Amino acid sequence: MPDTRRRVFFVSDRTGITAETLGNSLLTQFDGVDFQSLTFPFVNTDDKANSVVAYIDHAAREDGVRPIVFSTTVTDSVRQKLKQANALFMDLFDTFIPTVEEELQLSWAHASGRAHGPSTKRYASRIDAMNFALEHDDGQSLRKLDKADVVLIAPSRCGKTPTSLYLALQHGVFAANYPLTEEDLETGQLPKPLKDQQHKLYGLITDATRLSQIREERRPGSKYASIQQTSYELRQATKLYKKFSVPYSDSTNMSVEEIATMVMQEKNLRRHSF
Amino acid sequence: MPDTRRRVFFVSDRTGITAETLGNSLLTQFDGVDFQSLTFPFVNTDDKANSVVAYIDHAAREDGVRPIVFSTTVTDSVRQKLKQANALFMDLFDTFIPTVEEELQLSWAHASGRAHGPSTKRYASRIDAMNFALEHDDGQSLRKLDKADVVLIAPSRCGKTPTSLYLALQHGVFAANYPLTEEDLETGQLPKPLKDQQHKLYGLITDATRLSQIREERRPGSKYASIQQTSYELRQATKLYKKFSVPYSDSTNMSVEEIATMVMQEKNLRRHSF
Numbered sequence: 359m360p361d362t363r364r365r366v367f368f369v370s371d372r373t374g375i376t377a378e379t380l381g382n383s384l385l386t387q388f389d390g391v392d393f394q395s396l397t398f399p400f401v402n403t404d405d406k407a408n409s410v411v412a413y414i415d416h417a418a419r420e421d422g423v424r425p426i427v428f429s430t431t432v433t434d435s436v437r438q439k440l441k442q443a444n445a446l447f448m449d450l451f452d453t454f455i456p457t458v459e460e461e462l463q464l465s466w467a468h469a470s471g472r473a474h475g476p477s478t479k480r481y482a483s484r485i486d487a488m489n490f491a492l493e494h495d496d497g498q499s500l501r502k503l504d505k506a507d508v509v510l511i512a513p514s515r516c517g518k519t520p521t522s523l524y525l526a527l528q529h530g531v532f533a534a535n536y537p538l539t540e541e542d543l544e545t546g547q548l549p550k551p552l553k554d555q556q557h558k559l560y561g562l563i564t565d566a567t568r569l570s571q572i573r574e575e576r577r578p579g580s581k582y583a584s585i586q587q588t589s590y591e592l593r594q595a596t597k598l599y600k601k602f603s604v605p606y607s608d609s610t611n612m613s614v615e616e617i618a619t620m621v622m623q624e625k626n627l628r629r630h631s632f
Numbered sequence: 633m634p635d636t637r638r639r640v641f642f643v644s645d646r647t648g649i650t651a652e653t654l655g656n657s658l659l660t661q662f663d664g665v666d667f668q669s670l671t672f673p674f675v676n677t678d679d680k681a682n683s684v685v686a687y688i689d690h691a692a693r694e695d696g697v698r699p700i701v702f703s704t705t706v707t708d709s710v711r712q713k714l715k716q717a718n719a720l721f722m723d724l725f726d727t728f729i730p731t732v733e734e735e736l737q738l739s740w741a742h743a744s745g746r747a748h749g750p751s752t753k754r755y756a757s758r759i760d761a762m763n764f765a766l767e768h769d770d771g772q773s774l775r776k777l778d779k780a781d782v783v784l785i786a787p788s789r790c791g792k793t794p795t796s797l798y799l800a801l802q803h804g805v806f807a808a809n810y811p812l813t814e815e816d817l818e819t820g821q822l823p824k825p826l827k828d829q830q831h832k833l834y835g836l837i838t839d840a841t842r843l844s845q846i847r848e849e850r851r852p853g854s855k856y857a858s859i860q861q862t863s864y865e866l867r868q869a870t871k872l873y874k875k876f877s878v879p880y881s882d883s884t885n886m887s888v889e890e891i892a893t894m895v896m897q898e899k900n901l902r903r904h905s906f
Contacts, residue, residue, distance in 0.1 A: 364736070373893040379653040379747070383704060384728050386746035388738050399893045426735065430657060446735045448728060454658050461700065461720045462638070464662050472660035473653070474889040481887065488794055520762055520801065527798055527888070613755065614801070615748040619647040619673045 365417045365425040366395040369410055369440060371402040371432060372471040380450060381428035393426075401431065402470065407439035414443040432470045480530075487526035487533075494534035495519055500551045503534055508625050509555050510535040512562035513543070513591040514582075515572050517609045517617060521562070524614045531627055543594035548602055560621050561599040561606030563592050568610060639691045639699040640669040643684055643714060645676040645706060646745040654724060655702035667700075675705065676744065681713035688717040706742045754804075761800035761807075768808035769793055774825045777808055782899050783829050784809040786836035787817070787865040788856075789846050791883045791891060795836070798888045805901055817868035822876055834895050835873040835880030837866050842884060 366385065368377040374397040385393050398410050418424045429449040431437045441447050455466050493499045494506065496519065503509065508525070510518045510533060518535035525531040542549050552559060566589040573583035581587055599606040605624045609617050621627070640659065642651040648671040659667050672684050692698045703723040705711045715721050729740050767773045768780065770793065777783065782799070784792045784807060792809035799805040816823050826833060840863040847857035855861055873880040879898045883891050895901070 373887075373889045375889055375893075376653050376657040379650050380724070380728075383650040383724060383747040384732055387706070387725075387729065387740040387743065388732070388736055389741055390738065391736060399897060426732070432661070446731070448731065450654065450657060451661075453727060454654075454722060455661065457720070457722065458658055458662070458700070462662055462665060464664065466661040467663055469661065471887075471890070473657040475887055484888070485794055488797065492793070519766070520759055523762065523797055524801055527794065527801060613647075613745075613749055614758070615647045615649055616745070619649075623673060 362390070363392045363394060363421065364423065365421060366393050367410070367414055367417075367425055367427045367445070368395065368397040369401050369427060369429045369431065370397075370399055371430075371436065372399065373474045374399040374430075375474050376450060377428045377430045380430075381426075384428075385426075401436060401440075402433065404435055404439055407436045411439060411443040414445050418444040432468045434468070484527060484530045487530045488523065490532045490534070491522040491526040495522060497536040497549075497551075503551065503555055505532055506534040506555070506558055507532045507627055508534075508560055508621055509552060509558045510560050510562060510621070511538055511549075511552065511604070513538050513569070513588075513595050515569060515576070516562040516564045517614070518562060520614050521609075521617050521621065524618050525621065528615075529618065529622065529627070531622065533621075538591070538595055538598070540591070543591055543598065546594070546598060546601065548598070556602060556604075558625070559602070559604045560624060561595065561604045562609050562617070563595055563599075563606060564608060565610040566592050636664070637666045637668060637695065638697065639695060640667050641684070641688055641691075641699055641701045641719070642669060642671040643675050643701060643703045643705065644671075644673055645704075645710065646673065647748045648673040648704075649748050650724065651702045651704045654704075655700075658702075659700075675710065675714075676707065678709055678713055681710045685713060685717040688719050692718040706744045708742070758801060758804045761804045762797065764806045764808070765796040765800040769796060771810040771823075771825075777825065777829055779806055780808040780829070780832055781806045781901055782808075782834055782895055783826060783832045784834050784836060784895070785812055785823075785826065785878070787812050787843075787862075787869050789843060789850070790836040790838045791888070792836060794888050795883075795891050795895065798892050799895065802889075803892065803896065803901070805896065807895075812865070812869055812872070814865065817865055817872065820868070820872060820875065822872070830876060830878075832899070833876070833878045834898060835869065835878045836883050836891070837869055837873075837880060838882060839884040840866050 368374045368381055370377045401407055401410055414425055425445045427445040427447045429440055437449060459466060510521055512518050514537055522533040522535045525533040566585055569588040570583055570585045577583055607617055607620050642648045642655055644651045675681055675684055688699055699719045701719040701721045703714055711723060733740060784796055786792050788811055796807040796809045799807040840859055843862040844857055844859045851857055881891055881894050
């Protein structure tokens with residue numbers, strides 16, 4: 359039986375990130391449905407709301423089944439309009455705000471763009487973190503390693519760079535990363551520049567076959583990409599982590615978000631949400 | 633009057649990203665409260681739930697006011713334990729799942745890590761996008777510009793790099809970026825390598841004073857950082873965008889998320905949520 363198809367709309371007066379996150383977390387819990395989603399950001403006027411309603415109603419007629427709408431709109435009049443669409447309508451603020459208002463004995467601000475909007479201080483701190491990650495990618499620079507919150511180490515292509523950049527952009531963490539070369543792995547010693555930073559190290563490993571496939575794309579047929587080589591490097595890296603009590607994760611079955619979460623938890627790093 | 637303090641806990645059996653997003657969107661709507669938040673990821677056993685409950689109860693006693701808890705836990709027994717904490721407890725699944733179940737006439741999977749968990753295909757596509765953004769940062773490489781979904785152009789330090797990396801990591805978009813040099817701005821022509829890519833271009837500008845401050849940090853006292861220079865470059869860039877019908881945004885009062893959302897909307901790019 360083919361999956362049934364259902365249209366999903368994420369509607370927001372700003373970026374739509376919260377609506378998407380909320381909706382995806384819920385909908386990924388349902389198997390056997392082919393959800394086709396579309397995001398409408400910046401829906402902040404009655405006119406725009408009317409256009410979105412027309413779009414949703416058209417989809418409902420075309421599909422013969424009403425779409426699902428996840429909304430995060432702070433303007434009451436816009437939300438009222440959206441509610442009139444022929445859809446299952448779920449709004450974050452409608453649902454939770456009364457409970458929080460009662461708890462805090464305060465009224466909400468109805469202000470848009472606060473969760474993912476601009477903030478000069480926040481902007482500066484994440485850009486600083488990103489520049490740090492770029493400068494200290496793959497051991498390029500060792501200048502300010504003492505400023506790093508964490509230094510990721512691993513053999514080539516185990517996920518150091520995406521994890522560093524994600525930590526910077528998403529959480530404002532200063533993450534450097536340093537490759538473990540064949541030489542480091544042979545001697546069984548930490549690379550010299552890292553000796554003073556031992557408490558900041560976090561290691562990554564992955565599956566030897568998968569690593570071989572990834573390296574194969576870069577340098578087909580090379581020794582570097584061979585399963586013998588990747589097995590050897592991963593085995594030696596694991597030994598090194600154990601010898602120097604470096605906490606580490608196997609990234610094979612983890613997303614970038616999950617690796618980043620593990621690193622922050624292990625290193626007791628404060629999470630900033632941007 | 634100083635802000636009242638309230639503790640907030642984000643609890644999840646995986647990364648906690650959804651709980652944080654949900655909670656932050658709601659709490660940023662309340663002024664005058666100093667929310668102090670802490671995330672507990674990977675709470676996936678009864679034992680771990682008990683520890684979290686003990687922590688929350690301790691905080692409640694210490695503060696004399698119950699904390700607020702945002703939870704996204706799929707395991708019923710874990711959620712039941714967490715509910716016993718002395719807190720205002722709000723769970724994403726508890727709240728919305730019954731409505732969605734009824735709409736779809738399906739039961740939910742109770743599977744953790746689906747929204748931000750691993751997926752080999754998804755992992756590969758965002759890593760490809762990230763590598764593309766790194767290789768094509770600041771005009772470094774022009775090799776595969778034809779594969780770009782979008783090419784961001786702007787004078788130096790207007791936000792091209794963070795936007796490109798965010799588009800890649802968060803949405804799997806292939807974003808290149810290219811600096812507009814003084815020479816390009818003087819001639820009033822698009823840089824040569826971009827002439828075939830005109831339909832992919834998206835321009836950025838920012839406030840001249842702010843740009844001057846940002847450049848000042850890099851090269852203090854330089855002509856590059858002077859307000860005369862930044863004003864001139866931004867004026868010329870705006871002219872260039874208009875002359876070649878390049879859509880553009882002023883990034884001054886926008887977050888990276890908002891700029892990325894504008895770019896995707898303008899270029900009709902499909903959003904992937906990771």
